[in-house]
Amino acid sequence: MTRQTILHDKHVALGAKMVDFAGWHMPVQYSSIIEEHKAVRDGAGLFDVSHMGEIFVDGAGAKDFLNTLVPQDVAKLTDGKAVYCQLTNERGGILDDLIIYKLEENNYLIICNASRYESDFAWMVAAAAGFDVKLENRSDEFALLAVQGPAAVQIIEKLGVSTDQQSFSIKPATIDGVPVWASRTGYTGEDGWELMVENKYAPELWDKILTLGAKPIGLGARDTLRLEAALHLYGNDLDEYTTPVEAGLSWSVAKDKAADYNGKTVIMNQLANGTDKKLIGIKMLSKQIARHDYEVFFNGEKVGKVTSGGVSPMTGSNIALCYVKNLKEICPGTVVQVMIREKLHDAQVVKRPFIEKRSGGK
Template sequence: MGKRTVFYQKHLELGAKIVEFGGWDMPVQYTSIIAEHKSVRNSAGLFDVSHMGQVFVSGENSLDFLQKIVPQDISKLAVNKAVYCQLPDVNGGLIDDLIIYRLEDNDYLIIVNASNIQKDYSWFLVNKADFKVTIENKSDEYSMLALQGPDACKILEKAGLNTDEQPEFFNIVMKQIKHIPLFVSRTGYTGEDGFEFIVKNEYAMDLWNILFEAGGEYHLKPIGLGARDSLRLEAALMLYGNDLNEKTTPVEAGLKWSVSVNKAEDYNGKNIITEQIKNGCPKKLIGFIMTERAIPRHEYAIYYNNEPAGVVTSGGYSPTLDKNIGMGYVDTKYNISLDSEIQIMVRNKLYKAKVVKRPFVHKNYKNSNQT
């Protein structure tokens, strides 16, 4: 039996199918993955993402500490802003990917992946060294809900937070909804507009109820991890453990856009990351659409001109496109680029696919400077 979130009983009541994910018993679907996926694209859905971890960083050296552990320039992060980051080891390989929020001058919140909470926290302590900083893993105290979809904004307004009180894209605010104090962040993992709520466990169920009451007229649906995965794949968002791991650098993963190339401070893995930005790297991430009938899946082989050239890291059926899509790494020596024809080995047969731009589905972010 895995760990359970505050909402576990609620998931059962709603008829969810439960699976183990990152050490947690989580709902994979309530009705149908495809129906849930479409709800989020067309109206709105609510996800229990309480398995994710919350680590708070405070103290006078908070900034220096964060500058050491991520390739992003955190000095540019204003209060109430968020930034997508990676957590490289000294060789540039990724321990995790995360979102860092600046709450106050010296107070930051880091959201980490469920399966990496302990690993990240230990890594933070290793890197704490002489920095005057307090690092607190409060993952067990907080629950997290994600409200995603084109109607998310209206539902939140109905729940008590007017549009002018709602944070802009990649911003976070501390608010109160009815009696519930919470962080509201305009982030998500679906490619849609939406919010993530970080709330103390004791208020979490009340927040769930308030959101569903407000979401009734917008047909708000609970969404499981199955649709969470297909939504993020269409948006070509990375899944740690599939698309990212300790043998992958941010440059190889196509995350160069997110690395602060002019950052003066030294950080873990900087030598390798800057060297790869300058001179290229041995493998790179591609996105592809199947042109023959087959579904690409994690760990299937990618071929180019009938030669093994790489491996699929995420793949599946795209409900929005009604096509089979995937991402994976290929050896850069093959010069595989946009529109290249590649092949995927599925049950000992090769099926054709075409390299395409990521994301697969246009993102519908609001107030967006970031794609």
């Protein structure tokens, strides 16, 4: 049974093309993916991401419990701050990527991927034995609306929410008397907010944000936007057999964290001694598009695979994220080849992200 967010009828009324995604019936595009992509880079876009999961962790043991789950140091979070995390297994493999928010002392919110939050919750419940914590999966109660783009800040202000807010922070606010959690985060490489509200308030808030000038954006442009910003997609670029170090996420791993967590031995060993595979960004040197699962070659040898690939409307090139053998010769500037319809096509390794980060806040 395909599930629907509380905003489903809004998408249909706007003429969106609907698709099944992670068990949800979601809008893939309203007009055109490229137009929607540019609308977010040039102005502001509104995304329904209510399919994502919200897990609340409360209790005196919350901080220590969360610290056993992720390579990041949750103890360093101050009230209202957020951190990008990976939920790791014993091998350091990634079960999901998350954002953990410290709402207040002993009270945390975790935003999880739509396809993963049920298994994440089961994993956390099993891991919680012995900790003084209460876990609640409240994903069905909340809608999540993302307002993204350089003009997001004006829209948030017009909603009556102060925009004097740091990047990667969350705060309670009210919009027309409705309580919301306003978080300055997103998945586009742009400045923006994610507004979490109880389902019943979401349709009105959706309409209001559209009247303030944001364009509705579907999952198609969400994917091209995050790829251009070189943000990982769980299931494509991250999985149980890939560690944060291999995924190019070492920057997010705490190097001096005292507490033990799942996969710490593997992850610390990889940080010290390197990995067998690594994530790279490439730009196609021909007009072909590298897509998920296409093979990557270097000096005539198969060295890896594309995990996400597509167009980059802002650079005009076709771009991809790939995992390749960790050879030092494969670095920005190196030419590799991608097998596309049984022919090899040149691509150049480039720095990630593919476009300059323009996130706001401090």
